Amino acid sequence: MEKNAANLLKKYLSGQCTPEEKAIVEDWYLQLPFQKNAPTTEQIEASHEEVLGRLNPRPKTRSIGYLKHIAIAASILLCVGLGLVLFNKKIEPVPAVAINKLENVLPGRNKATLTLADGSVIDLDQALTGDLSKQNGIVIRKTEDGQLEYVIQDKPDAISGTNTITTPRGGRYQVSLPDGTKVWLNAASSLTYPYPFAKNERSVMLQGEAYFEVAKDKQRPFKVTANQQMVEVLGTHFNINAYNDEPLQKTTLLEGAVKVAVGGNEVKLKPGEQAKFDPANTQLLVDKNIDPDQYVAWKNEVFAFNNEDLKSIMRQISRWYDIDVVYKGKITTEKYFGEIPRSANLLEVFKILELNRVHVQISGKTMTITGN
Template sequence: MENDAKKLLEKYLNGNSTAEESAVVEDWYLQIQFEKDAPNHAVIEESKKQIWSKLHRNRKSNVLPMLKMVGIAASIVLSVAVGFYFIKYNSSSSLQANTTPLKSILPGGKKAILTLSDGTVVDLDNAKDGQIANQNGIVVLKSKNGGIEYLIKDEHRISSGINTIYTPRGGQYQVSLPDGTKVWLNAASSLKYPYSFAKTERLVELKGEAYFEVSKDKTRPFKVRTTGQTVEVLGTHFNINAYQDEDLVKTTLLEGAVKVISPTSKLQLRPGEQSLLSTGGDKLTVNTQVDTDKEIAWKNDVFSFDDDDLKTVMRQISRWYDIDVVYKGKIDNEKYVGEIPRSSNLSEVFKILELNHIHAEVKGKVLTISGK
C-alpha cells in the first residue's frame, strides 16, 4: 500500500494522473476513515507540503476547484492560509499530550429552555416526550425527535400569549410554530413568538441565528424582527445570523423571496442572495456571491469556513462548545477553509490549529489560545 501510495502521489504531483487517479488521491486525503488503509505518517509528512503547493497553485489558476473537506474523528486538518487539508495523524505524537485536556469538552446537542406565557419554565433537554402544556386550546408537545410542536385543539378558546425558546451555548433546537412554520435555532439564540398569531401578520423576534421554513399564507406576512432590521416573507426558506458579537447581520435566502427593511433602506432578495447590515448601522447591502451551503452548514451539523480568520472561527467554536476564549501572544491573520463535523470533540478540532502553530489550553470553561 505504501509503495502504491508513493507512485500515485508522484503521478498526481507531476500532473500525470488520470481523472480517476486524481479523484482517488483527493478522496483519500479529504475523507479518509480510521478503518481505511492509508500511508503512514512519515509518507504523508514527506508529501504533504508538495500537495499544499499544488492545491495552492491550482486554486489560483482555477484548474482545480477549491475542495470542501469533511473532518472525522482521529483525522487532522492541516491548516494554512489557503485552507485545510485532511490527513490521518499518528496518535502517538506529542500533539496528543498537548490536546489531552480538551478531550473532556464535548460538542453541543439538543438543549433549550422554553418559557410559556404564564411564566412556566420548561427544560426541554430533560422534559419527557409528549404534552408539555395546554395553552387555551393550543397544546405544546415535545416530539420524539427532540423538537417542539404546537397543535390547535380548540379554536374557540385560543387567546394571545407569548412563548420564548432559548438555546444556551452548546445547544440547538427545532420548533414548529402554530402556523406550521419550522424554525431551527443555533446555539446561544432565542426566538420570541405568540402561540397564536394575529390575523394580519405573523411576527417573531430573533436574537442569534435561526433557519426558517415559513408556511405560506398570502394574507398574513411572516416577519422576523432582529436588531436593526425586519425580514418580511409570505412563505420561503432563509437563514438569519444576528449574533451581537458579529460585525454583520446576515440574511441569506435559499428559495422564494424576502423583503429586508432597515430604518434607512429596503431591499428584496432573490434566491442565492444575502443582505448585510453592519452592527450598529442602518444601511443594507446585497451580497450576490454568497455560498448558501456555508451559511446553513450549522443546521446540517457542520462547521464551514471559507477564508475566515481565527477569531471568526473561534466565535463559532465558543458557542457550540460552551467555552470562553482568550488570546495570548501573536495571533497571525491566517485564513481557514474547510468543514468539520460539529459532532467532533474539541480536542479533534484543535488538532487543526496545533498544526498551524496555534496552541490551546483549557481551564474550566476558559480556553486560552497562544500564537507563535
C-alpha cells in the same frame, strides 16, 4: 470525483472509515507534494488534480494513532474542499495536560428551555416525550425525536400570550410553530412568538441565529425582528445570523424571496444572495457572491469555513462547546478553509486548527489562544 473524495474524508474524520478506506486516505496524504514556498495558482490546481487522482483502493496497514488520523484527515479535507494545499506549516503538538482537558469538552446537543406566557419554564432537555402544555386550544408537544411542536386542537379565539424558546451555549433545538413554520435554533439563541399568530401577520423575534422554513400563507406575511433589522416573507427558506458579538448581521436566502429592512434602508433578496448589515455604520448591502450552503452548514451539523480568520471561527466554536476564549500576543490573520463536523469533541477540533499553529491553554471553561 471531488465530491466522493470529500465524503471519504468526512468519514475518515468521524472515525467511520473501513480499514481499506483508511489506507486510501493515509496513502493519499503521504504523497501530497509539499514545498517550501507558497504555491502559485497553477501549482495549486496541479496538486489538486494529482491528489484526487490518487483516490484508488490500494489497501495498506499503517500504525497511526487516532489523534494523528484526525490531523491528517483534516489537512486533506482542507485541501480537497477548496483546492488549497497548506505549505511549510510546522505542526506543534498540543501539550498533554491540554489534551486531557480538551478531550472532555463535548460538542453541543439538543438543549433548550421553553418559557410560557405565565412565566413558567420547561426544561426541554429533561422533559418527557408527549404533551407539555395546553394553551388556548393549542397543545405544545415534545416529539420522540426531541423537537417541539404546536398542535391546534380547538380554534383559538385570539392571541393569548407569547412563548420563548431559548438555547444555551452548547445547545440547539428545532421547533414547529403553530402555523407549521419550522425553525432550527443554533446555540446561544432565542425565539419569541405569539400563540396563535395574529390574523393579519405572523411576527417573531430572534436573538442569535436560526434557520427558517416558513409555511406559505399569502394572507399573513411572516416577519422576523432580529436586532435592528426586519425580515419579511410569505413562504421561503432563509437563515439569519444576528449575534450581538458578530461584526455583521447576515440574512441568507436559499429559496423564495425576502425583504430586509433596517431603519430607512430596504433590500430584496433572490435565492443565493445575502443581506449584510453593519451596525457600526448602519450600512445595509447585498452580497451576490456567496455560497449559501456555507451559512446553513451548522443546521446540517458541520462547521464550514471559507476564508475566515481565527477569531471568527472561535466565536462559533465558543458558542457550540460552551467555552470562553481569550487571546494573548499577536494572533494570526491567516484565513481558514474547509469543514469540521460539529459532532467532534474539542480536542479533535484543535488537532485540526493546530495545523495553522494555534497554541491552546485550558483553565476551567476558559481557553487561551496565544499568538506567535
